[in-house]
Amino acid sequence: MTTESAVSTAVTTNGARSGWLRRLWGQKSLFLGCSLALILIVGSFIITWIRPDPSQQHLEYALSPPGTNGYPFGSDPLGRDVLAWCAAGIQTAGIVSAAVVLISATFGAAVGLVAGYFGGWLDAVLMRIVDLQLAIPPILLFLAASTIVEPSTFNLIVLLSIAGWVPYARVVRTKTQSERERPYIAAARLSGAGHLRILVTNLLPAVASTLLVLGSLSAGYVVLWESGLSFLGLGIRPPRASLGYMISQGRNLLTTSWWIVTLPGIAVVLVVLAFNLIGDGLRDRAGLDARTDL
């Protein structure tokens, strides 16, 4: 190996690496979003590792202000550690929003692909269902269901997924309609591929980037819904930690104990901010415009 080629290899590898970093840095919102998400994930796992049980009560230390009695973020009326609760609550929010986005994106994409690919009466029927659900505010569906089922994490995930699949179906359908007219789909059909094969191996990859953008943007909304409903007592209940629940614990103590409301709220804002920054960054990358947010 000559010196010259060794140098050029080193330059290319180095150049490629810094190019990757520069690209990420160039997309500031994606970079900021990923960093924030990383900080939140690592931070919350370190805290839950140090304090594994956020529900542990110490009534003798109830309502300690931040920084006293070994509570960096203070404690709630039952002497639970607000910091540990926030860390566990961030994880809950992440799990719930990941589950909801996965379920609603899968279902919505399936409906959108089928409607866009087959067209005709199937498309018409599916889109009327979409219109109907789009017209009824999701919270009404949710409250209607809440009179029937008890609030629980599982029910929250199911109900939020039912309320959230519609945007995916609409966006995927539009994309599929334009995609199915392209030559490679005709080529696939000529080579003997069945409908299912075309849908899964050709059309699904074509709509994947759109799905990714929509998914990360709606993840932020899911976190807001989760915290709001848990605040109202219709979402996640203890012993599972939820940021919204902790805020509701502090709402009547606002005059004396500001930290119970303020700090978990900031945690919600940070989680949503991370998702929105990532979504914005992915959207810019995919070359979609600002109107794709739903």
Place this chain on the structure above:
Amino acid sequence: MKRMWRRRRESAPGVLGARYVLSRIGQGLVVVVGAILISFALANLTGSPSVATGGGMLTAEQVWQLDEEYGYHDPLAERFVNYVTDAVRGDFGQSYRLGAPALDEVMAALPYTLLLVGGALILALILAVAYSLYAALHRDTALDLFLRGALVVMLGLPEFWLGLMLILVFSVNLHLTPAVGYAGWSSTILPIVSLGLPLAPSFARLLRSELLDVLDSDFVVVLRAKGLSDRAVVLRHGLLNAMPAFITFAALQVGYLVGGTLVVEAVFAWPGIGSLMLSAVTGRDIAVVQACVIVLATSYVILNLIADMVVLLIDPRVRLGRI
């Protein structure tokens, strides 16, 4: 595979306009019918409310008697026909907890919710127009970039938490406004701000990108060539052309506003539909929940219909069937 969406009818503009209006009204009716069906299913999936009414203190015989009174022993089809005919006449039955007709309860609360939603929409609109005008005239300046960052943060503000923070600052510390309940105009400020502020970013981002799109289009180049100043182009032509897409979007957002109203009303103990519905849900007061669902769905449909009509009025492209 038929390409239905590409078919274009060649008719007189007036006919197309009328057909458009009729199809929108038809869609609205479908939604209201859907809401009635959902609310009926609701009452009949939960089983009899008599158990909840008595708070578990009633004997089986008394529960049976209450069920008989509420008509829970009739066949499902008969109940459905009764329900629909009553609902159309605006009769949802009595509130189990309050004893008053359910619809009266809802109608008494409706103005408070409308005040809140209307105020929030106006606040968000003012903020969005102000920001997007600034962004259009000073694209990519330091302040524009800063405001864009601020908007992303604002997009993630939970309404209920913002409400509590506003109470903490303005009511608890500064004693400027009443904290909860409805007591004159000063008590409307905090709920409207906490509902409108998180709504503003999505409005502002949409309006900004619409406005920048318009400013990049060919006719604006002509206007500039004619010698119009940037300011005049943006104010006279940009904003007006960005409006149709914006109005449609804003009306659709009202659906999400309903959710926001619910938590904001809960925080501020606001006497609107949100508080009513929430207490009805926790108290299993089905008649009130049903009335709330139908009244909210109907007002949502009416609002979207109004938005469509406004767009039809200001955007000739819709009237001519080009969109």
